[in-house]
Amino acid sequence: MTVANKIKKIGTYLGYFTVQEYTTNLDNNKPSCTYTALIFTNAEGMKRRDYLAMGDIVYGMYVDNKLTKIGKAGSSLGWYNRIRSYRENPKKDLTNRKIISTMQENYEEGTRIEVYGYAVPRIKTEYFDPITEETILIELPQNDSVETHLTAQAEEEDADLIFCTQKI
Numbered sequence: 001m002t003v004a005n006k007i008k009k010i011g012t013y014l015g016y017f018t019v020q021e022y023t024t025n026l027d028n029n030k031p032s033c034t035y036t037a038l039i040f041t042n043a044e045g046m047k048r049r050d051y052l053a054m055g056d057i058v059y060g061m062y063v064d065n066k067l068t069k070i071g072k073a074g075s076s077l078g079w080y081n082r083i084r085s086y087r088e089n090p091k092k093d094l095t096n097r098k099i100i101s102t103m104q105e106n107y108e109e110g111t112r113i114e115v116y117g118y119a120v121p122r123i124k125t126e127y128f129d130p131i132t133e134e135t136i137l138i139e140l141p142q143n144d145s146v147e148t149h150l151t152a153q154a155e156e157e158d159a160d161l162i163f164c165t166q167k168i
Contacts, residue, residue, distance in 0.1 A: 003154040004067035007060035011116030014051070014059065014079060015043040018112055019103045022087060036100055038086040038113070051079040056143040058150060059117030061163060063107060069099075069163035070154060072120075072147040079117060099163045106162075120146050 001009070022037035024030075056074035059082075060067050073082035090097035103111060122139035129136055154161060 002157050002159070003070075003150050004060065004062075004157070004159055007058075007067070007070070007118070007150075008062065008116050011060065011118045012054070013043045014115040014117050015041050015046060016112040016114045017041075017061075017086060017099075018110060019100050033089070035089045035091070036104075037089070038096060038099060040083045040086065048080055051083075052077065054078055054117065054119045056120050056122060056141050057117040058120050058143050058146050059115055062114045062116070063103075063111060067154060067159045067161065068102075068113070069161055070147055070151045072143040073117070074141050074143050095163070102162050 017038040017040050019036060020039045021034055022039060023032050023034040025032040055078055057072065057079055059071050059073065059079070061069040061071065071082070073079045075081060085093070086096060086099075088096055090100050099113070103113070120141075120143040122141050124137060124139050126135050127138050128134075151161065151164070
């Protein structure tokens with residue numbers, strides 16, 4: 001089974017992105033700005049707390065059932081924070097610019113970018129802190145390494161990861 005198939009099989013369906021016009025600051029009196037962005041729609045039944053509970057994740061983006069990107073999300077806000085970063089102005093973000101331009105050039109308006117993700121637990125290890133001279137227990141994320149590994153595997157399997165900024 002390929003990486004593309006396996007992420008969808010074991011992952012949780014998180015929801016989907018569409019390319020849409022987005023206007024900032026509609027709820028306040030600050031200056032607004034309108035641009036084309038990736039707007040996320042939660043999977044049915046998924047709430048902010050569900051995304052936060054997943055912790056660090058690795059996710060796959062799919063268009064027309066084809067894997068287009070493998071990514072990671074972590075820190076205290078995990079996937080929820082990653083959703084917000086995809087909404088950023090593409091003038092400021094190379095990945096968003098790549099995804100939006102690829103969608104506009106190759107797909108019909110309204111085409112969905114489906115997202116599946118799965119939790120990648122942190123590693124617990126001991127660390128001797130030379131400042132306090134105490135050994136402390138820390139947790140290290142591993143989703144970055146998993147993302148790198150799966151991306152390499154998918155490319156070996158000839159997946160066309162068209163949303164990867166490295167392919168610009």
